């Protein structure tokens with residue numbers, strides 16, 4: 085099994101000595117000691133002052149990237165054996181298995197600034213979806229009428245929403261695309277469900293298309309997620325492609341990790357306490373952090389490490405945002421188009437599925453098809469993977485015929501208990517001040533928006549704040 089991760093060496097000195105010395109002078113007193121006027125000065129050698137980043141997901145990687153670009157020495161401490169956090173791809177028998185269904189939106193502005201898109205070799209999804217409404221019925225296509233006017237004609241009379249709904253989808257995309265981010269992020273907020281109703285969408289299109297589509301993004305089938313997040317993601321969907329990197333979603337993190345200075349990352353290093361100028365590891369070791377500490381861990385862990393963090397109204401973990409992703413190997417793709425298929429029937433446990441090799445053939449070995457199926461929720465109490473996979477295959481037999489799915493072989497099930505923080509209003513997707521006092525900074529998707537871009541923005545802001553406060 086291969087995991088996309090950069091395996092890095094032990095700490096090395098900073099690569100811009102001039103900057104480093106400025107940093108050294110900032111929080112440390114001079115080290116020259118004169119024992120006797122007739123003797124030459126003896127200089128006590130002190131270790132290099134560094135910043136410490138706790139957590140190597142996208143936020144921690146972005147913070148590291150920015151500190152490196154400012155020539156600020158740092159050590160990134162990552163608890164697990166790989167970088168990337170929630171963004172990861174495993175390889176199994178020639179299949180690429182993303183740890184949960186994740187889509188890369190090319191219109192994310194921070195991603196566009198930080199990542200080298202051509203080398204990700206992005207493979208786009210068709211911008212629309214097929215909707216399953218019930219056994220024996222054909223799938224119904226929903227396309228953007230403004231992007232694909234001819235193709236969308238076929239969906240005009242489909243039972244997925246009314247005719248005005250289909251125009252509204254296109255209009256909402258046009259409006260979102262033309263609205264500046266700061267307007268979206270500061271607009272009065274409500275839940276997505278209330279917002280969709282206010283926009284005039286009929287219950288039919290909400291239940292059959294928008295609910296499963298958005299539940300697959302926010303893992304929130306009640307659509308309680310803030311309308312600001314909905315508008316922001318809708319805008320990104322309108323402005324670019326939804327895609328998969330040819331080497332799996334983990335390639336995004338691997339690309340950032342590969343650029344970090346050698347020796348700046350320590351894997352298998354779980355922080356247990358954060359202080360003003362040091363981090364204590366579970367092993368008991370103390371890692372000095374004279375320049376400051378950036379805490380880039382997921383929300384529940386951040387709340388443990390930093391009890392001073394303000395808790396969201398109603399407490400953290402207000403709503404579960406969990407998913408289960410099951411992978412199957414098949415001999416052929418029942419749908420060869422690179423398209424997402426949604427469960428609009430209101431029945432069953434499958435939320436969405438797609439044939440990953442139809443989007444990116446590199447996701448499977450030659451001649452094989454990779455099927456990706458997502459459920460929303462933790463399915464706690466349903467811990468038997470084989471049993472759950474059996475139920476999923478039986479359900480999908482109603483979508484594609486029992487003979488079609490009979491030969492699917494279960495590859496693996498990923499249960500992701502904490503997929504995203506709760507983004508129910510009130511939210512601050514524009515991002516909060518990373519400074520929490522005492523030379524400690526916070527970032528992560530819970531500090532901005534729960535997207536790749538939100539995590540990256542939050543990491544950059546934490547690094548910028550640390551650099552500014554240190555006068556670097």
Ligand SMILES: Cc1cc2nc3c(=O)[nH]c(=O)nc-3n(C[C@H](O)[C@H](O)[C@H](O)COP(=O)(O)OP(=O)(O)OC[C@H]3O[C@@H](n4cnc5c(N)ncnc54)[C@H](O)[C@@H]3O)c2cc1C
Nearest residue numbers: 139141142143163169170184187355528529534535536539
């Ligand atoms: C299944 C799934 C699908 C998603 N789909 C999309 C999508 O399609 N589009 C999109 O934009 N976003 C998507 N997201 C959201 C996106 O992946 C996250 O918002 C983002 O990756 C969060 O990055 P992060 O750095 O804030 O946190 P994380 O990725 O959680 O990183 C935190 C890191 O900190 C480490 N850590 C934790 N505790 C400690 C400790 N004590 N000491 C040291 N290290 C520690 C962890 O091991 C981890 O590596 C999805 C998320 C999931 C789970």
